[in-house]
Amino acid sequence: MYISNSTGSAPKTTTVTWKESDEPYADIEVQLGDTVDFDYTTSHNVRKFRNMDAFDQCEFSGRWISEEDSLDGPTSLLIEEKAGSTIYVGCSVDDHCDSGNMKLAIHVV
Numbered sequence: 422m423y424i425s426n427s428t429g430s431a432p433k434t435t436t437v438t439w440k441e442s443d444e445p446y447a448d449i450e451v452q453l454g455d456t457v458d459f460d461y462t463t464s465h466n467v468r469k470f471r472n473m474d475a476f477d478q479c480e481f482s483g484r485w486i487s488e489e490d491s492l493d494g495p496t497s498l499l500i501e502e503k504a505g506s507t508i509y510v511g512c513s514v515d516d517h518c519d520s521g522n523m524k525l526a527i528h529v530v
Contacts, residue, residue, distance in 0.1 A: 441521030448526040451500050461494035465512045476509035479518035502529045
């Protein structure tokens, strides 16, 4: 199935090296139909936060993007949200979100 984004061009893939870091992740911009690949092998997951406040506080109660019981990657997220939306994701393993800066804001443009 072919999904075009808002510019009518072919969907793109953005790869995020998903790991703990001393520096926070920079926000990324994507379009409807694009894919975000989270590149990791083990000991991480990808969960969607319910809103920006939960993102800021690393408060997980949103849906899983990776398989719930698996800590193995990689994991992909197909962007299905409309332009103007922001998707907030993070890793809920141990303190990876709080002290490892494993959280990312994805802006749909």
